[in-house]
Amino acid sequence: MKVILISRKHGGSRSVELGRWSRALLSLCCLGLPLGLVAGGYLLGQESEANSMRGLALDSLQDELEQQQKELAELQTQAERKMQAMTLNLAQLQARMTRLDALGQHLTAMADLEEGEFDFSRPPAIGGPIGAEFNVEYDTADLSAELGLFEARLTDREQQLEILETLLANRKLEEQSWLSGRPIEKGWISSYYGKRNDPFTGKPAFHHGIDFAGKEGTNVIAVASGVVTYTGSRSGYGEMVEISHGDGFVTRYSHNKESLVKPGDVVRKGQAIALMGSTGRSTGAHVHYEVFKHGRSVDPSSYVRRTRR
Structure with missing residues (x-):
């Protein structure tokens, strides 16, 4: 294969005879360059698409993470509110228990019970042999239910003690108005x-x-x-x-x-x-x-x- 080279400056020309390997190399360059460009463009496009997909995936994960953080913050706020409500309820129950203790001591004095028979300043006497232990886990709903039952029992005890106080007060009033004894201390x-x-x-x-x-x-x-x-x-x-x-x-x-x-x-x-x-x-x-x-x-x-x- 002969290639003619023309010089624009000198107006002359040269011819170059290409051998079989030279022709193959030239053909490869002429055909490979476009193919390389096409392949490079394709690879670049693929990489760009992959980057785009990775970006979309990261954005989606970021949005999901932010949503989970919001839900977690909301759950934490709700848990704190429930804890505050339970703490307030517990404080009220403790106040009512203190009132019941005071009422019990007052009734003990009114009923002239022996000293120490009902000592409300000490925990109740309980005991027994060692039994099998078991674990019980409570969640917030269980604790709320237990507090509700405890409050109902306290209300029932308050009503019973108030009725008993009324009966004892009436008995004391009758005793006070009951004419008996002498009108002097000595004589x-x-x-x-x-x-x-x-x-x-x-x-x-x-x-x-x-x-x-x-x-x-x-x-x-x-x-x-x-x-x-x-x-x-x-x-x-x-x-x-x-x-x-x-x-x-x-x-x-x-x-x-x-x-x-x-x-x-x-x-x-x-x-x-x-x-x-x-x-x-x-x-x-x-x-x-x-x-x-x-x-x-x-x-x-x-x-x-x-x-x-």
Whole structure:
């Protein structure tokens, strides 16, 4: 194969004779260059497409990761809210438990139970032999359900204890209003209810009370709770205190040296209401004690001999 080369500068030409290997090399260059370019372009296109697909995959993974992070943050927020709610609920239950302990101690005192029989300041006494252990796992729903059951049990106990407190309070009130005992702390009976000789005239007369003699200035006490309806001096009685106890009962304490209460005062059983004296129609320091039932004078002896309920 002959190749003619023409020079534009000198206007001459040259011819080159190509052998078989030269022709093959030239053909390879002429055909291989375009094919190489095509193959290179194809490979570049493939690589670009792969890069694009990898970019899309990375973007998708990034979006999915961000979505998971948002869901995780939301779940964490919900868990924190549930924990706060459970913590608040637990604090309320603890406060109610403290109240129940205080109420239990109050009821123990009201019921006059032996010391140590119900000690609410200590944990309950429990025990037993060692048993087989087992693991129990609780989730939030289980804990919420347990707290709900515990709260329901607390509510039930509160209602029962409040009913018991009401019953005990009524019993205490009845005991307080129950006429019983003597109207003095120290002393002796110097005159009974009924017919006797008058200490001033010596003639038979009816005595409407019981006289309790003692030391001047000692306490005169209420035989039951009630409301003071009168204090002051009255003819024959001297300095007197009158108490209304309800259910038609009224008691009088006369010949006092001094009254310690005034009308309208609420007094309790055993409270000092006056000091023993000898005012009015009296021969010495004593208390003239009278009991009225529905406006009629009755013998105080049966009430003096009464014991507390």
